[in-house]
Amino acid sequence: MRKYRAKLHYIATIGVLVALIEACKLAMAQIPNVELTSFWLIIFTVFFGRRAMIAVPIFTLLEGAIYGFGLWWVMYFYAWPALVLIAYFMRKSDSALPFALLSGIFGLSFGFLCAIPYVFVGSPTPGLSYAFGYWVAGIPFDLIHGVANFVLMLVLYRPVTSVMKKVARPL
């Protein structure tokens, strides 16, 4: 019985985590490249460890279902898992600054990561030049993304982790 309760708790918690990410994403959709997805994925990984990583593929599937399975979707298969993996190795840290730096660098690199699938399209034009143009054109948005990620993590890390320590049970 206890085993089933634990499983139920795990499934329900992952559902809540993904819902939280998606709700924040929709609420902030009007502000270009300011998002809390990076913040939440880092926090969940730090707080719940590797068992929270299952939230990433579920979130990815949900994004595809909502916005359509386009070429942009491919980057979700490596960008978010990479962020979560790095956060996992940094999870022992108890300061906001390292995670703010991680989140900021991730935001700055987001356009570059998004451009990778475009290397493989654009025939007959060499895909590399297409992907490069795609990346360069989005750099102003990457700068906003990086700065916003850095500031959001710096501001929200302490209050959110202290609340989570009170209300969330480990998975």
Next chain:
Amino acid sequence: MAKNKKLILGCVAAVLVLAALVGVWFAFAKGVSPGNKSVIIEVVNKAGETATYNVRTDAEYLRDVMEEADGLTFVEENGMVMSVNGERADYVADKAYWAFYIGDAYCNYGINEQPVADGDVFRIVYTAA
């Protein structure tokens, strides 16, 4: 001490990425403009030389994207594109025309009606009749 070293390393990495982005932007951003769709226009002239234009745009139709492409010029007469980058292809006078492709297929519409989607690659090719 090791913790501080890692933190300094992280700060340096962030500054380096930031500087690289700003540098790339100033070096290569000429000719691209922010927008939600990424479109490529290739112009192949009479000599077979190709000029490529990467455009970030919110435009819905090809004509607007062509107007936004930095360095690309064209003249339209009665719905037909007669001249691209100063090179005229008049079907009657030159026995040639500008053929429009989306990917490898002919465009089904004129430039005023040709819809544009993210990732589209258009080719404008000088073609002898």
